[in-house]
Amino acid sequence: MKTARQPQPEAVATAASVPLASALPEGIRQQLPPVSVGGYIFSAIPADRTVLINNKLLHEGENISTDHKLEQLGPDGVVLNYKGHRYRVAY
Numbered sequence: 001m002k003t004a005r006q007p008q009p010e011a012v013a014t015a016a017s018v019p020l021a022s023a024l025p026e027g028i029r030q031q032l033p034p035v036s037v038g039g040y041i042f043s044a045i046p047a048d049r050t051v052l053i054n055n056k057l058l059h060e061g062e063n064i065s066t067d068h069k070l071e072q073l074g075p076d077g078v079v080l081n082y083k084g085h086r087y088r089v090a091y
Helices: 009-017 027-033
Strands: 037-041 049-054 056-058 063-065 067-072 077-080 087-088
Touching: 049 067
Parallel strands: none
Antiparallel strands: 037 049, 049 056, 063 067, 067 077, 077 087
């Protein structure tokens, strides 16, 4: 019988320590491209996680656009990176 692997505690702690987009400095917030989350599938297995951002189906590590990357997909939000600025968008 297979058992699902649990998310690693350090991964969850890392995501929680990333600021929400609203907590970034105003100058950076103004540069952020729009992000619309249409739905997601969270799994304890990272390869099975998917999210629909701006009508594009993505897995962890994939790019939303040239300078915008999905770093991590969690049970309550995603960690994104825009030009080196890491931030979190909650569901």
